[in-house]
Amino acid sequence: MRVLIISDIHANLTALEAVLSAARLYDAVWCLGDIVGYGPDPNECVDVVQSLPNLVYLTGNHDAATLGNINLEAFNRDARISAQWTKSVLGASSIQFLKNAQEKAVLENVTLAHGSPRNPVWEYMLDTYTASINFEYFETEVCFVGHTHQPTIYVESDGPRKAIWKYLAPGEVFKISERTILNPGSVGQPRDHDPRASYALFDTEQRAWRLMRVEYDIAQVQQRIIDNGLPRRHALRLKQGW
Numbered sequence: 001m002r003v004l005i006i007s008d009i010h011a012n013l014t015a016l017e018a019v020l021s022a023a024r025l026y027d028a029v030w031c032l033g034d035i036v037g038y039g040p041d042p043n044e045c046v047d048v049v050q051s052l053p054n055l056v057y058l059t060g061n062h063d064a065a066t067l068g069n070i071n072l073e074a075f076n077r078d079a080r081i082s083a084q085w086t087k088s089v090l091g092a093s094s095i096q097f098l099k100n101a102q103e104k105a106v107l108e109n110v111t112l113a114h115g116s117p118r119n120p121v122w123e124y125m126l127d128t129y130t131a132s133i134n135f136e137y138f139e140t141e142v143c144f145v146g147h148t149h150q151p152t153i154y155v156e157s158d159g160p161r162k163a164i165w166k167y168l169a170p171g172e173v174f175k176i177s178e179r180t181i182l183n184p185g186s187v188g189q190p191r192d193h194d195p196r197a198s199y200a201l202f203d204t205e206q207r208a209w210r211l212m213r214v215e216y217d218i219a220q221v222q223q224r225i226i227d228n229g230l231p232r233r234h235a236l237r238l239k240q241g242w
Contacts, residue, residue: 007146033060
């Protein structure tokens, strides 16, 4: 089965549509959370995601905050403004969809979480130390996470540092042969200084992961952010991917 792995869309419809067009053929979609937050198109993005085939969708911290399940004081000022705006415009069907999301899922010998298997909604896995600890919190061969907006691979090691970071260039195939944590990066707000929308394709039979990037019309999204009175910083950062 060919699975499209996406995460952190963040209400960026233009980026999402570019990813779906580029990915083309897939049998299922596993979305690792944060459809909403930051961007100008929350309802539109929820509508598109709901229509995807064999969908598994997890809740992210921005999704949870929009539903009132996380105190907005946990966010910085700009993120709070975006969350409050999102809450004010989110339609009833979008709210219901977000309420039905899982925090964590296990399927096809893969664990799915937004942040980490230890703390599915909130923990950032940004280093080998945190990844090393998290290998103890899932039993499957593979774990897919999002949240950091940075594509990453951590492979379990028998050495003193239990996790080893691996680099994967866009388009390159990584064959999974040992316990591994993988992050597809962000569709709607990449933070690895590559502004292109990021996603991955996973072959469940070959245990093969392919990281992909695709360009989209960033200026169009920036203008919609500004037109809706959202923080300009969230528009500016899209151009450089930070």
